[in-house]
Amino acid sequence: MTTKKKTKVYITRKLPDAVETRMRELFDAELNIDDTPRSAAQLAAAMKSADVLVPTVTDRIDAALIDEAGPQLKLIASFSNGTDHIDVEAAARKGITVTNTPNVLTEDTADMTMALILAVPRRLGEGARVLTDRPGEWAGWSPTWMLGRRIHGKRIGIVGMGRIGTAVARRAKAFGLSIHYHNRKRVTATTEDELEATYWESLDQMLARVDIVSVNCPSTPATFHLLSARRLALLQPTAYLVNTARGDVIDEAALIKSLREGKLAGAGLDVFENEPAVNPKLIKLANEGKVVLLPHMSSATIEGRIDMGDKVIINIRAFMDGHRPPNRVLPGR
Numbered sequence: 001m002t003t004k005k006k007t008k009v010y011i012t013r014k015l016p017d018a019v020e021t022r023m024r025e026l027f028d029a030e031l032n033i034d035d036t037p038r039s040a041a042q043l044a045a046a047m048k049s050a051d052v053l054v055p056t057v058t059d060r061i062d063a064a065l066i067d068e069a070g071p072q073l074k075l076i077a078s079f080s081n082g083t084d085h086i087d088v089e090a091a092a093r094k095g096i097t098v099t100n101t102p103n104v105l106t107e108d109t110a111d112m113t114m115a116l117i118l119a120v121p122r123r124l125g126e127g128a129r130v131l132t133d134r135p136g137e138w139a140g141w142s143p144t145w146m147l148g149r150r151i152h153g154k155r156i157g158i159v160g161m162g163r164i165g166t167a168v169a170r171r172a173k174a175f176g177l178s179i180h181y182h183n184r185k186r187v188t189a190t191t192e193d194e195l196e197a198t199y200w201e202s203l204d205q206m207l208a209r210v211d212i213v214s215v216n217c218p219s220t221p222a223t224f225h226l227l228s229a230r231r232l233a234l235l236q237p238t239a240y241l242v243n244t245a246r247g248d249v250i251d252e253a254a255l256i257k258s259l260r261e262g263k264l265a266g267a268g269l270d271v272f273e274n275e276p277a278v279n280p281k282l283i284k285l286a287n288e289g290k291v292v293l294l295p296h297m298s299s300a301t302i303e304g305r306i307d308m309g310d311k312v313i314i315n316i317r318a319f320m321d322g323h324r325p326p327n328r329v330l331p332g333r
């Protein structure tokens with residue numbers, strides 16, 4: 001009797017224990033127990049010997065790495081929803097399938113987006129810091145102190161009305177915001193009716209009319225600096241901008257300029273153009289109470305990470321069994 005050789009799977013970061021245990025049971029899994037980010041050289045070496053690579057958002061799987069991959073590498077099963085860190089076109093050219101982990105992070109990411117939508121206008125971070133960073137400063141309730149801006153009754157403009165954008169819209173509607181959106185294509189009439197949403201074919205026109213912008217589209221060549229200096233200038237000076245998608249969808253330098261010049265009321269950012277580096281000017285703006293910054297943690301829940309791991313495993317197993325993996329990412333999407 002011959003025993004089937006286990007699939008060699010290289011996992012670039014530490015995953016939840018339950019996921020790693022299952023990976024070890026099913027595959028010849030190489031784990032990253034101490035969670036040190038892998039260098040390009042380490043990734044290149046892994047891609048020469050593994051059957052499956054499991055990268056995540058911190059790994060840049062570019063065309064050069066893909067071109068050098070060994071012939072046995074047939075699947076890149078990303079532990080992530082976004083796939084902008086992978087050159088999907090280069091993978092397709094080389095006959096490598098790419099998968100991701102959509103849906104299971106939708107609600108968690110939408111929750112955090114809503115948290116930022118509330119936190120910035122209502123000065124949540126600033127208020128909390130008064131008590132913890134400057135103990136003794138609080139002299140008690142005052143009618144004119146720590147005043148933020150009302151959320152209820154305002155207009156939100158969602159850029160990218162996909163899974164997360166729609167989940168943000170549902171939450172925003174429950175908070176009394178009216179829903180406006182711009183997307184590559186219009187959502188179904190049923191969804192528009194449910195959300196009482198207004199579709200704007202022109203992003204420019206929508207930006208000029210909303211009070212809060214939520215960025216929820218992927219990072220692609222078409223969305224690079226979609227929120228450019230010109231578009232940021234269309235926003236009202238009382239408007240707020242929240243980004244839980246990817247840093248490069250916004251021209252960060254232009255955003256900083258707008259905030260410093262008072263052309264924008266505030267921003268809530270979970271993602272940055274040069275992660276993990278954060279522009280010190282943004283940190284200064286955070287200390288001045290104009291922005292709330294989070295370290296790319298919108299999808300960070302224990303449940304979500306385990307569900308992502310399950311999805312990665314399902315994609316690998318389906319693929320290795322000769323089926324189309326459920327979360328295949330096609331080039332150009």
Ligand SMILES: NC(=O)C1=CN([C@@H]2O[C@H](COP(=O)(O)OP(=O)(O)OC[C@H]3O[C@@H](n4cnc5c(N)ncnc54)[C@H](O)[C@@H]3O)[C@@H](O)[C@H]2O)C=CC1
Binds near residue numbers: 163220223297
């Ligand atoms: N901060 C975090 O921890 C997380 C961030 N993300 C980011 O959120 C993004 C969105 O995720 P999902 O909603 O699941 O994706 P999705 O694919 O369901 O939705 C994205 C929407 O953006 C639209 N879109 C794409 N290009 C566009 C353009 N040029 N102009 C206007 N609309 C455009 C698409 O048509 C689609 O409706 C991911 O790609 C990822 O970058 C996702 C999960 C967690």
Ligand SMILES: O=CC(=O)O
Binds near residue numbers: 057080082083105
């Ligand atoms: O940003 C996180 C992701 O999974 O995409």
